[in-house]
Amino acid sequence: MRELLARPLLVVTGKGGVGKSTVAAALGLAAARRGLRAVSRALAGSGAPSTFVERSVADGLSHISIDPESALEEYLRDQLPRGVAEVIGGSRTFSYLAAATPGLRELLTIGKVWELAQPDRRTPGAAPYDVVVLDAPATGHGVAILGAPRTFAEAARVGPVARQGRTIHEMLSDPARTGIVAVTTPEEMPVNEALELPARLEEAVGRGLSAVVVNGMLPRRFTGPEVERLQAAGPSTPVHAALADAARARSQRGECE
Structure with a gap:
């Protein structure tokens, strides 16, 4: 556990319904109880408010829920003049951009997670975290999010998108800086999905798992x-x-x- 929590970013994924959100919350609490400043980050569902407000849920542990639309708005404000950013960042415009650019939602999502894990955050006045725990989507979408920076960097080749994609990918592909945790239950389908995950990660990110948690295992x-x-x-x-x-x-x- 100590070695796992030494990484600034932890990504928790697995088949839906295996308790990965519970494991992500437990990792955040474990970090906070060791005196680390931690934040758990979940993906906002459809209809969730577009906000980056980080709220405290326990001593040393905060929680933030972010949707891709909000991530786009923040990114544009950071990169473009305010008026241009407001026009491009409109919800309808984002829908057009997302439809025309497969993987854009995933790139913006992991980009915000990466920002939270930086010692020098771009958000004005934001304090750094020791550990960021991402409660990622189920396996397939989770792998797509982790692979998005590499995909965009290779597609764009040059420019700010390519540079940021490479920077984010470098962190995600480094086992010393990013831990990827698979959660499963002791049942055939979840176990098979967890067994397939290392190969999918190798293809998408160029690395494997850091840990596997078997949830709901009865003691012998x-x-x-x-x-x-x-x-x-x-x-x-x-x-x-x-x-x-x-x-x-x-x-x-x-x-x-």
């Missing part, structure tokens, strides 16, 4: 001889419950081996 309460003694004890509700628990724990480990 009984040894083999203890299970045999329970089976020989005769039928009863407590014995039946204990044997069922042992069988489920054994089945879960079988899925992960």
Whole structure:
């Protein structure tokens, strides 16, 4: 855990429904309890307010929810004169830009995450964080977000988009600066998706995973001889419950081996 939290950026992904948001929150809390200044960052859903307000959720831990439209507005304000930025940053204009430029939403999303993880943030008056935890989307979209900077850098080749794409990609592809955590449950489909993730990351980002979290794993309460003694004890509700628990724990480990 200490080695994982030494990275300024942690990205948590996995199949939908496996508890990755819970793991992301736990990592943020773990960082805060170690005296680090941390922020957990989630992607705003459809209809969520467009805001970059960072609110405190615990001592040393803040939370921020950002949508791509807000990320575009901030980026344009930073790069263009105010009037031009306001015109281009209109919601309808953004929809046209996003439709005409596949991957733009993903690039803007990870660009804001990268900004949060910088020691010298471009947001006026913003203090740096020790650890930024991204609660990324499910595996497929999560990989697309991580691969967007490299894609845009290779497509643009020169100019500010190419430069920023390369800069962001350098951080994401560096295991010492960015940790990528896969979350799964001990079930066939989530485990298979987690097993496929390293190859997808290698193709999109040029690197693999930093850690895997198996969520919902039952503890192994009984040894083999203890299970045999329970089976020989005769039928009863407590014995039946204990044997069922042992069988489920054994089945879960079988899925992960």
